[in-house]
Amino acid sequence: MTLILYLSDMILPFVLFYIIANGLAAGRPVYDDFVEGAKEGFGTVLGVMPTLIGLMAGVSILRASGFLSFLAGLLSHIISEELVMPELISVILVKLFSSSAATGLALDIFSQFGADSLPGLSVSLMLSCTETIFYTMSVYFMSVKVKKTRYTLPGALAATAAGIAMSLFLARRM
Amino acid sequence: MLNYLWAAMVLIGVVWGAFHGTLGDVTESALNGAKEAVSLCITMLGILSLWSGVLKIGERSGLLKKFSRGLRPFIRFLFPQIPDGHPASEAMSTNIIANMLGLGWAATPAGLKAMEQLDRLNPQKGTATNAMCTFLILNMSSLQLIPINMIAYRSQYGSINPAAIVMPALLATAVSTAVGILAAKLLERIWP
Numbered sequence: 001m002t003l004i005l006y007l008s009d010m011i012l013p014f015v016l017f018y019i020i021a022n023g024l025a026a027g028r029p030v031y032d033d034f035v036e037g038a039k040e041g042f043g044t045v046l047g048v049m050p051t052l053i054g055l056m057a058g059v060s061i062l063r064a065s066g067f068l069s070f071l072a073g074l075l076s077h078i079i080s081e082e083l084v085m086p087e088l089i090s091v092i093l094v095k096l097f098s099s100s101a102a103t104g105l106a107l108d109i110f111s112q113f114g115a116d117s118l119p120g121l122s123v124s125l126m127l128s129c130t131e132t133i134f135y136t137m138s139v140y141f142m143s144v145k146v147k148k149t150r151y152t153l154p155g156a157l158a159a160t161a162a163g164i165a166m167s168l169f170l171a172r173r174m
Numbered sequence: 175m176l177n178y179l180w181a182a183m184v185l186i187g188v189v190w191g192a193f194h195g196t197l198g199d200v201t202e203s204a205l206n207g208a209k210e211a212v213s214l215c216i217t218m219l220g221i222l223s224l225w226s227g228v229l230k231i232g233e234r235s236g237l238l239k240k241f242s243r244g245l246r247p248f249i250r251f252l253f254p255q256i257p258d259g260h261p262a263s264e265a266m267s268t269n270i271i272a273n274m275l276g277l278g279w280a281a282t283p284a285g286l287k288a289m290e291q292l293d294r295l296n297p298q299k300g301t302a303t304n305a306m307c308t309f310l311i312l313n314m315s316s317l318q319l320i321p322i323n324m325i326a327y328r329s330q331y332g333s334i335n336p337a338a339i340v341m342p343a344l345l346a347t348a349v350s351t352a353v354g355i356l357a358a359k360l361l362e363r364i365w366p
Contacts (some may be wrong), residue, residue, distance in 0.1 A: 008341040011320065021233040026235035037230020041223035044279075044283050045215055053211040058180050059209030061187035064199040068306035068327050070190075101183075107214070107327060114331035124328060128321035128343035129350050131314045140310055141302065144293040148301040151361035152310050158357040163350030170342040 001173045048100070057103035063108055079092050083103035084168060085119050087112075092164060099132045128141065130160050201243055214330050221326040229275060238280075242267040252355070253305045253311070255295070262291035273317040285313060308358040315354030316347050 023030040061067050072086035079089060087109055095102035106123045113119045133156045141149055191200040232238065245267045249256075256262055265288035272281035290311060296303050302310075321343050328336035 004341045004345070005338055008338050009335075011339055011340050012342075015320065016228060019228055019235075019237065022237060024326045025188050025232040028235045030231050033231045033234045034227035036227075037233075038223040038227030040230070041226030042219060044226065045219045049204075049211070049215045050357040052215060054180060055183075056209040056211040057204045058183035058187070059189075060203035061200050062183050065187040065191035065196050066194050066201035067186055067190040094179070098179055101176060101179050103323075103327070107210075107331065110327065110331035111210075115331040115336070116338075120328075120331075120333075121194060121339065123182060124321075124324050124339045125343050125346050128318070128324050128339065128348035133314050133317045136314050137310060137317065139282075139360040140285060140289050140313075141306075144289045144306075145298075146293070146300060146302050146306065150307055151358070151365040152300045152302060155307065155311035155357040155361055156314040158356030159311060159350045160331045162353035163346050166261045166349040167336075167342075167348040170346060174337065174342060 005174065010070055031127075047145075051100050052104075055100055056107065057106040059108050068108075068128075080128040085122070087119060088122055088126065088168075091123055092130075095127065095130055096133050097135060099127075099135075102127060102132075118171060125171055126164055129163035129167060131156075131159060133157065180242075184185055197217065201324075216328065217330040218323070218326045221322065221329065225276075225322045229277060232275070233277075233280075238268070238271055238275075241271045245270060252308055255303070256292075256306055260291065260295075262288055262295065262305070270317060273313065274319050276318045276320065276322060306364045308362065311354045311358045312351065313340060315351040318346060318347065 020030055023033065045113050052103075054101070059068075061139075068087075075086035075089045085104075091105045091109070094105055106127055109119050109123050115124070116123075120171060133153070137149065137152060137156070141147075188197075191197045228312060229235050242264070246263070249263050249267055253263065253266070266285035269281050269288055272284060289306065292303060292306050292309065293299070295305070312340075320340060324339060324343070325336045328339070338341070
């Protein structure tokens with residue numbers, strides 16, 4: 001695990017170096033390209049800002065009303081708390097439908113337990129290795145009017161379950 | 175989807191709060207949540223602008239194209255039914271690489287184009303082909319190599335080392351993708 005954490009520190013600097021060196025080698029005006037891309041990134045964040053404001057207000061309302069702890073209590077009857085924390089289960093379920101709503105719940109876990117706590121790390125990894133299955137499937141299949149999706153859903157759920165299991169396993173070792 | 179999800183959050187919260195006498199907290203935290211979202215976005219403005227600027231350099235210097243070409247043998251293995259050099263393969267490569275780099279805006283159009291091309295090869299319209307199923311399973315198994323958004327969130331919420339998740343997340347993503355491919359290859363044999 002030490003090696004894995006060490007590599008984590010190396011990857012970002014390495015990627016930065018590689019991309020910029022490659023740009024220079026290709027004879028690109030790298031700083032001009034950078035500024036243009038940064039402007040786009042700026043626009044992206046401004047674009048998601050209203051969504052985030054709405055969702056974080058929504059999650060905060062749920063948390064403050066006491067409903068989230070009630071839900072977590074209910075879920076802890078179904079699955080042993082030692083295996084998966086109930087808070088994490090709600091994130092997993094929401095993530096299948098909406099990435100931004102799952103982010104809202106994850107940020108709530110960060111502020112409640114801390115980003116480096118076991119639930120914080122678990123949720124960081126879980127959201128990094130899963131996708132919004134139902135949303136993606138409906139967008140892509142609807143675009144070609146496919147109704148019979150055959151084994152797409154079971155296959156995607158298998159991949160998601162494996163990612164979640166791996167996240168929980170790794171988070172305990174960090 | 176989000177319309178119902180969001181409305182449910184707020185409505186349930188307010189009703190639940192009314193019955194449990196927590197409406198005062200509800201008001202305060204609704205305002206705090208909105209405030210928190212803004213300070214989170216300020217952190218993200220820095221990190222995401224930096225990242226998309228760097229990725230733009232990569233895109234302009236032809237990295238995207240170079241990687242797509244490197245993906246060819248992998249595409250041939252995954253989609254043996256698709257003739258070599260078919261536009262579907264090209265669109266799928268672009269989609270996969272864009273997903274790996276976390277370029278959502280480049281991934282979705284390429285993915286939709288891939289579906290359209292795959293549908294041209296579909297003898298039974300309205301029913302997904304093996305290639306469509308495999309492609310979407312791969313797409314939904316999460317391919318992003320560096321979870322830059324998550325790093326930004328973690329840094330806003332006081333993580334000592336926000337990027338510590340990069341390598342573990344990469345491992346988890348590799349496992350979910352491997353399981354997705356395995357499941358796709360297995361199911362394509364047994365599914366009618």
